[in-house]
Amino acid sequence: METYYNPTDLEKFGEIGKEAPEMAKKFFDYYASVFAEGELTEREKALIALAVAHAVQCPYCIDAYTSSCLEKGSNQAEMTEAVHVACAIRGGASLVHGVQMMNTCKKVSM
């Protein structure tokens, strides 16, 4: 069945460098640096990436960083908590805008 998202497309990510190769190289070099061990471990960075992947709802990223988290040593309970962090921030971001709603109500109401 034709779908917008195909799991095998993830393997073609590198092909984005066929056009604008310099920008692609800069991006992939930067990407590799970001995920290398630094002040945060590779495992911690993969957990952050998993949470962000859920926040931006990228199926490729969810697929890739689920595997990455498991292979960097996170367990499913930790990964689930990371997804809840994404959920809490997304939900909180919606809810906190309720203040704007209340401000507007206050302004236009008697």
Add this chain to the structure above:
Amino acid sequence: MVMKFQKTLSGHQLLLQRGDTNTLQINVGRLCNLACRHCHVDAGPGRSEVMDRTTMSDVIDFAGRCRFQMADITGGAPELVPDLAYLLQELRPLVDKLILRTNLVLLLQNRYAPLLDLCKELGVAITASFPSTNANQADSQRGEGVWQDSIAMLNHLNAIGYGLPGSRLELNLVANPTGAFMPVAQCQAEKKFRTDLARKWGIQFTNLFTFANVPLGRFYRWLEQSGNLTHYMDRLAAGFNPATINGLMCRSLISISWDGTLYDCDFNQAADLPYTGEKIHVTSVADLPTGTPIATDDHCYACTAGAGFT
């Protein structure tokens, strides 16, 4: 389809041959109380193959003839083999280090208390399967309730002196991935398991080893049934690291099956690829010449992926 393992070796101008053999691994049988989904030997409660006392004597004679630094007893569940205590007692003076593998669950039963006492008395190192600090993941691999019993047994082993800092009684953990993914780097996993086990359950251990699951037996069938086989084999093959060849454990280990047949490793035993290509009984072997070719097949990719299985 991945490239045949032998062709990959040839492509790198590599030969896989026996070096100096310093480890004797004895698989005392396929009988096990568990039926783990990652098991490459298809061990389980329905199996009847166990090493008898005569074969044990043959193995002990072999250890006397060939002199190994280390002996490693595995299964199945070795605890279920009736003359295990005899094998432990007779092997102990013949090697510098004697290892007993366990799934932890059986040792929790009172009837195995004398076996545990014997291990302690002989200074037998215990190597225990412990795939995950997460109960659901561990139980999905090993069976319902196994994780809880494993925690209880690890606590008990600590209480009798195993795995404590400075103790002569080694307690090592083996963590295989709980699915069709690559193992965590050993040093990272050891650090995290040490922290988590100490913080949550007060458990200490000596070392932790991480190994890839080998696509054989029950694990192979699970890969097929779950639709993971092709991707998993591709990952293993893509991770081929020529630098692992020299240190592969099959170069320095000989594996003996429950019936006394020799193999280059426990995986070749499961794949029925005998040492030298012919079924040779332990009684007819006087030495293990260096340079003898190691039998290989595509399951060998599991030992050469990434950091390798050494």
